[in-house]
Amino acid sequence: MVAALEAIPARQFDPASCPRLVVKIGSSLLLDAAGAVRSEWLAGMVADIAERRQQGQQIVIVSSGAIALGARRLGLEKGGRASLEDAQAAAAVGQVALAGVWEALLAAQGLTAAQVLLTLGDLEDRRRYLNVAATIARLLDLGAVPVLNENDTVATTEIRFGDNDRLAARAAQAAGASGVILLSDVDGLYTANPATEPTAQRLSVVKSLTPDIMAMATGETRSGMGSGGMAAKLLAARMAGAAGIALAICDGRVERPLTHFATHCGGTLFLPPRAAKGRKAWLAGRITVAGALVVDAGAAVALKRGASLLAAGVRGVDGRFKRGDVVAIMGSEGELLGRGLAGYDAEDACKIMGLRNEAQGPVLGYAPRAALVHADHLVLI
Numbered sequence: 001m002v003a004a005l006e007a008i009p010a011r012q013f014d015p016a017s018c019p020r021l022v023v024k025i026g027s028s029l030l031l032d033a034a035g036a037v038r039s040e041w042l043a044g045m046v047a048d049i050a051e052r053r054q055q056g057q058q059i060v061i062v063s064s065g066a067i068a069l070g071a072r073r074l075g076l077e078k079g080g081r082a083s084l085e086d087a088q089a090a091a092a093v094g095q096v097a098l099a100g101v102w103e104a105l106l107a108a109q110g111l112t113a114a115q116v117l118l119t120l121g122d123l124e125d126r127r128r129y130l131n132v133a134a135t136i137a138r139l140l141d142l143g144a145v146p147v148l149n150e151n152d153t154v155a156t157t158e159i160r161f162g163d164n165d166r167l168a169a170r171a172a173q174a175a176g177a178s179g180v181i182l183l184s185d186v187d188g189l190y191t192a193n194p195a196t197e198p199t200a201q202r203l204s205v206v207k208s209l210t211p212d213i214m215a216m217a218t219g220e221t222r223s224g225m226g227s228g229g230m231a232a233k234l235l236a237a238r239m240a241g242a243a244g245i246a247l248a249i250c251d252g253r254v255e256r257p258l259t260h261f262a263t264h265c266g267g268t269l270f271l272p273p274r275a276a277k278g279r280k281a282w283l284a285g286r287i288t289v290a291g292a293l294v295v296d297a298g299a300a301v302a303l304k305r306g307a308s309l310l311a312a313g314v315r316g317v318d319g320r321f322k323r324g325d326v327v328a329i330m331g332s333e334g335e336l337l338g339r340g341l342a343g344y345d346a347e348d349a350c351k352i353m354g355l356r357n358e359a360q361g362p363v364l365g366y367a368p369r370a371a372l373v374h375a376d377h378l379v380l381i
């Protein structure tokens with residue numbers, strides 16, 4: 001039973017609902033094979049961002065596409081990646097267009113775009129890193145949407161990320177984000193290449209980046225347009241994890257990809273190593289809840305002492321949550337006391353509320369669990 005309950009919150013350590021989120025969009029999602037901007041898909045993506053902003057989530061975008069866009073305009077071969085000089089020139093031309101695309105899309109939703117171009121050195125040097133962090137924080141405070149990219153025009157081979165996956169992970173740290181979503185043209189990490197190996201399976205959650213896991217990646221990109229590939233994504237996951245940040249690789253090819261990610265269990269979620277602490281932090285920062293439990297004064301006191309929430313102390317059940325969903329825990333005056341993962345579906349919680357443990361079995365028709373919300377899955381606000 002404990003193992004089963006453990007599995008649920010692990011998957012629900014959800015970057016999609018953390019207070020500050022970095023979303024990285026790969027070149028192959030921004031542009032079609034001919035190099036034209038995929039305006040319709042992007043409009044859906046920006047609608048997702050606007051919706052999340054309204055719910056109070058702050059979003060930082062990491063947008064690729066400058067090199068590919070510029071290469072098209074300059075008529076450069078190999079998508080502008082034949083040489084470093086080509087990539088630098090393409091980025092200079094493409095970044096202007098890219099900034100214009102984001103400005104127009106965000107403005108259509110009443111949002112203000114802010115361009116931030118970074119080099120590796122900007123984030124490696126402590127003083128410059130703090131500067132970047134302060135700038136991003138100020139932009140978010142002002143309600144702008146930072147749109148980041150590597151400053152490919154001045155970055156040279158030795159001192160560049162080269163891929164926006166790792167840039168996103170590092171920038172997430174600077175931005176004080178607790179989650180990163182890498183939207184990609186692959187739907188996660190597979191045990192083998194799914195294109196050539198029919199038995200390949202997608203990993204839904206990765207708790208530790210062991211050598212076996214690292215070996216599952218190749219450096220190739222499916223579209224040939226970006227420069228990341230799965231290897232860069234795994235390095236990004238490691239980088240994010242070291243900073244206590246959860247990272248997800250998921251399929252961005254669908255309409256409204258953020259909504260899709262939040263409502264389906266797709267992609268691969270990499271949990272940061274300090275998951276227990278991170279989970280509590282995540283719970284505390286959770287924006288949406290599936291329901292609420294109203295508790296009496298005695299239970300409220302017990303919770304403050306670190307106890308689990310017992311059904312006997314629950315006076316009301318609100319919402320249609322499932323076991324493992326996040327629920328708000330409210331006091332009798334309607335004040336928010338905390339959040340936790342429900343140990344029962346709403347229906348069963350209704351049946352047992354107010355009942356002591358020994359009275360619950362006959363009502364439920366099965367042996368009751370020790371608590372409605374276990375202390376390990378509960379955080380007070």
Ligand code: GLU
Pocket residue numbers: 027063064065066067068149150152162163164165225226227228
């Ligand atoms: N910074 C590059 C660009 O804007 C993209 C890097 C990547 O493909 O991850 O074109």
